Amino acid sequence: MTAPLLVQPDPSDPRLTRRVTGLDHTGQAVETSVTVEAPLTLYLNGQEIVTMMTIGDRPxxxxxxxxxxxxxxAPGDTVTAVDYDEDLAVVVVRTAQKTDFEQKLRKRTQTSGCAQGTAFGDLMEGFADVRLAPDAVLRTSWLYGMLRAINTLPTLYLEAGAIHGCALCRQDAPLVYMEDVGRHNAVDKIAGWMFTTKTSPEDKIFYTTGRLTSEMVIKAVRMRIPILISRSGFTAWAVDLAREANLTLVGRCKGKRFVALAGESRIVFDTDPDAVPPEDARHWRRNSRDAEAAS
Known part of the structure; x- marks a missing residue:
């Protein structure tokens, strides 16, 4: 039996989904769960930074x-407090040192992230200086075991759909699973958790349900995680950046199939794909519970 995750979704949390009535394709009345999204405004030391659309958990x-x-x-900065006001939908991060966010705010780059992800400052700042763990390994037995574990998690995706998930794993074991309406939010939640818990990245694997874009690669490299895996496909710049950073990039990862386009030397093929059981497609059918109830 898979050990409980350190952090995982709570699909029963009434704040995260809402029941809505409508009609299905036959004209019959149907009730279904939908994901709740709401604005959250972020302040850093009294300066408003951005308003994000999010499901509202783990602010x-x-x-x-x-x-x-x-x-x-910066990874070495000291966060002295994080204050969250649910009624005002505001979160304030306070640090011991002054930051250069005023300069960062002058340069904005629209990214390809869902829910209108926006990156401030120079996206490539410090990218070339990052050295990912050269001795990190991805065994295919870990990959298939990790996918099976993630595939059986209770998730908001199964409850309501319209959401992305990301997991932080060690070997074949998911440690943390986060969800949000934009994959960049789910990534950031894991980055924040790693910072707060002082979790080392060198032996970790990052999994996402979202596309492998330049933004995803840059964030994985910033987090110093050497292996990035997705169910979805790649963009050309993401592949180029992953190769430049020696990030192991694995996409189109479904069932027993996957494609690696960067950092292939880290992969150890220790499992016969023919021995891997097929993936349960019902897990990835949006609103699967409603679909089964209607059938």
Whole structure:
């Protein structure tokens, strides 16, 4: 039996989904769950930074991770407090040192992230200086085991759909699973959790349901995680950046199939794909519970 994750979704949380009535394709009345999204405004030391659309869980992790991945916080900075006001939909991150966020705010780059992800400052700042763990390994037995474990998690995706998921794993074991309406938010939540818990990245594997874009690669490299895996496909710039950073990039990862386009030397093929059981497609059918109830 898979050990409980350190952090995982709570699909039963009434704040995260809402029941809505409508009609199905036959004209019959149907009730279904939909994901709740709402604005969250982030402040850094009294300066308003950005308003994000999010499902509203783990605001502290999201805020810290966002600031880290935008380069507004450095890994060595000291966060003295994170204050969240649910009624005002505001989260304030306070640090011991002044930051250069005013300069960062002058340069904005629209990214390909869902829910209108925006990156401030120079996206490539410090990218070439990062050295990912050269001795990190991805065994295919870990990959298939990790996918099976993630595939059986209770998730908001199964409950309501319209959401992305990301997992932080060690070998074949997921440690943390985060979800949000934009994959960049789910990534940032994990980055914030790693910062707060002082979790080392060198032996970790990052999994996402979203596309492998330049933004995803840059964030993985910023987080110093050497292996990035997705169910989805790649963009050309993401592949180029992953090769430049020696990031192991694995996409189109479904069932027993995958494609690696960067960092292939880290992969150890220790499992016969023919021995891997087929993936349960029902897990990835949006609103699967409603679909089964209607059938």
């Amino acid at each position: 502290a992790d999201l805020a810290i991770g966002y600031l880290l991945n935008q380069g507004m916080l």
